[in-house]
Amino acid sequence: xxxxxxxxxxxxxxxxxxxxxxxxxxxxxxxxxxxxxxxxxxxxxxxxxxxxxxxxxxxxxxxxxxxxxxxxxxxxxxxxxxxxxxxxxxxxxxxxxxxxxxxxxxxxxxxxxxxxxxxxxxxxxxxxxxxxxxxxxxxxxxxxxxxxxxxxxxxxxxxxxxxxxxxxxxxxxxxxxxxxxxxxxxxxxxxxxxxxxxxxxxxxxxxxxxxxxxxxxxxxxxxxxxxxxxxxxxxxxxxxxxxxxxxxxxxxxxxxxxxxxxxxxxxxxxxxxxxxxxxxxxxxxxxxxxxxxxxxxxxxxxxxxxxxxxxxxxxxxxxxxxxxxxxxxxxxxxxxxxxxxxxxxxxxxxxxxxxxxxxxxxxx
Numbered sequence: 001x002x003x004x005x006x007x008x009x010x011x012x013x014x015x016x017x018x019x020x021x022x023x024x025x026x027x028x029x030x031x032x033x034x035x036x037x038x039x040x041x042x043x044x045x046x047x048x049x050x051x052x053x054x055x056x057x058x059x060x061x062x063x064x065x066x067x068x069x070x071x072x073x074x075x076x077x078x079x080x081x082x083x084x085x086x087x088x089x090x091x092x093x094x095x096x097x098x099x100x101x102x103x104x105x106x107x108x109x110x111x112x113x114x115x116x117x118x119x120x121x122x123x124x125x126x127x128x129x130x131x132x133x134x135x136x137x138x139x140x141x142x143x144x145x146x147x148x149x150x151x152x153x154x155x156x157x158x159x160x161x162x163x164x165x166x167x168x169x170x171x172x173x174x175x176x177x178x179x180x181x182x183x184x185x186x187x188x189x190x191x192x193x194x195x196x197x198x199x200x201x202x203x204x205x206x207x208x209x210x211x212x213x214x215x216x217x218x219x220x221x222x223x224x225x226x227x228x229x230x231x232x233x234x235x236x237x238x239x240x241x242x243x244x245x246x247x248x249x250x251x252x253x254x255x256x257x258x259x260x261x262x263x264x265x266x267x268x269x270x271x272x273x274x275x276x277x278x279x280x281x282x283x284x285x286x287x288x289x290x291x292x293x294x295x296x297x298x299x300x301x302x303x304x305x306x307x308x309x310x311x312x313x314x315x316x317x318x319x320x321x322x323x324x325x326x327x328x329x330x331x332x333x334x335x336x337x338x339x340x341x342x343x344x345x346x347x348x349x350x351x352x353x354x355x356x357x358x359x360x361x362x363x364x
Contacts, residue, residue, distance in 0.1 A: 003358035004159070004334070004349055010149035013066040017073020021080075024144055027162030028078045028085065031142045035091045036084075038136075038328075052094045053083045055191055056221075060086075063193045063218070064201060067165055074163060088163035089196045093221045096188050111135065111330070112180040113258045113284050113317050114227045115292070115303055116235040121253025123299040129229050129338040130303050131168060131178040132351070133159075137321045137331040140350050145360045148203075156203040157345055157362045159336055166200035170340040172362060174231030175211055177202050178336070181259045182223040183274030186241045192219040202228070216245040223274075225257055231340040239263050241270055254292055258285035277324075280315035287311050300337065307335050308351065320352045 007023045009016040021028060039049070061068050075085040087094060111134030119125050142162040149155050158169030168178040177199055198218055202211040208230050215226050220242045229235035237248040237257045246263035248255070259281035261272045275281065291306040292298055309317040321331040335357075337346040343362035348354060 001349055001354045001356060003356075004143040004145055004347055006145045006147060006360055008147040008149065008364075011151050013069040014073040016148065016150070017070040017075075018077040019073075020070075020146065021074040021077020021085075023077075024162045025078045027142050027144060028074065028080065028088070031088045031139075031161050031163045032080060032084045034136065034138050034142065035087050035095070038091070038095055039087075049083050049087060049094075052097055053086050053090065055097065056090055056093055056194060057086075059191055059193050059219075060197055063197055067197055067200060070165070078163070085163050088161060089165055090194045093188075093191075093194055096222065111259055111278060111281075111319070112178070113288055113307065114178045114180050114225075114237070114256070115288060115306070116227055116229050116237075116250065116255040117292075117298045117303070118235060118250055118253040119233045121298055123297040123302075126339060126341040127176075127229055127231050127233060127235070128298070128300065128303060129170075129176045129178065129227070129235075129340065130307060131180075131227075131336045132307050132317060132319075132332045133168070133334045133336065134319050134330060134332050137329040137333065139333050140331075143334060143347075143349065145345065145347065147360075147362065147364075150204075153204055154206055155362060157343070157360060158200070158203060159334065159345060159347060160196070165196045166203055167196065168199075168336050168338070169203050170338050170343065170345065170362065171203045171205075172343065173206055174340045175202065175205065175208055176229045176231070176338045176340040177211075178227045178338070180225040180227070180257055181274065181278070182225045182239060182261060183272070183277075184223045184241050184261070185271040185273055186243065187222040187273070190219070190221070190242065192221040192242055195220065195222075195224050199226070202226075208234070215240065219243060225259075227255065227257060229340065239266050241266070244269075252293075254289070254298070256285055256289045256292070258282075258288075260285070280312055283312055284309075284317045287317060303337065304335070308355075318351055
């Protein structure tokens with residue numbers, strides 16, 4: 001099994017994008033193909049892409065002009081249009097927008113089961129941040145790890161889809177982030193900043209306080225859960241509605257989150273519409289928590305076993321490829337272990353058929 005490729009980029013935003021596009025040209029083209037197909041499945045013509053992208057462009061530019069410059073560079077390096085690369089970074093928002101125009105329900109997005117273990121509960125005494133990324137099985141073809149060395153900023157390491165700004169990762173000051181799908185009755189009522197832009201901004205911050213601000217206070221188009229940690233021993237899970245965020249704190253040094261709302265305040269204020277498509281979230285979360293709570297101190301191997309759990313297969317913590325009602329095939333595309341203390345990510349590609357982890361370091 002070939003590991004996800006590592007790409008290193010440096011310099012100004014546009015130049016970083018050019019390097020990214022040139023090095024991952026074929027993978028980025030495949031990402032575009034996947035999401036153009038998804039647009040077609042969900043009732044939109046590719047010719048509508050510029051119009052749909054335009055609905056979100058002002059929010060993206062206002063939030064970070066540098067990110068837009070980098071996307072322009074990616075497009076140039078990969079010989080693709082700006083709108084095609086932006087589609088990769090707006091895929092949740094744009095596909096939902098297309099379905100809404102055709103009076104269809106919002107499509108399922110990334111599943112995921114996330115874990116953070118604080119140093120007080122960790123066998124190594126270091127914080128452990130981990131996740132299973134559940135998404136389209138075809139994205140096993142497009143995953144990349146990017147080592148970003150800005151000309152004036154914080155180096156960081158991120159795992160994402162080719163052409164994407166960021167998904168999960170860590171930075172040089174010890175901040176780490178993963179994200180899980182959430183859904184509520186407030187979603188897609190207004191436009192907001194796309195989720196990859198927010199996750200990327202978090203990894204660019206020198207201070208945890210500003211990362212918290214960008215997650216908690218940035219207006220979004222849809223709900224999402226973002227698990228944020230710092231290597232010195234702090235973590236929380238931000239259950240984000242488009243216009244409001246709710247914190248879920250660790251219990252006895254352990255934080256677990258799947259794809260349903262667990263904040264009591266959130267449950268009292270909004271409707272969880274995601275359980276219709278992801279009812280398995282309820283037992284995935286409880287299974288992982290039960291498996292880890294039984295340990296006095298939690299090791300890397302304990303986390304790997306928990307994220308390999310097959311209870312309720314194929315809709316298990318580790319998901320074998322299976323089709324939804326629309327015929328799209330979903331799976332656990334990757335298992336990700338983040339050690340922000342050492343600046344290292346370990347990633348297992350398609351863990352449903354592979355147990356080998358590749359190691360990626362922030363240091364060269």
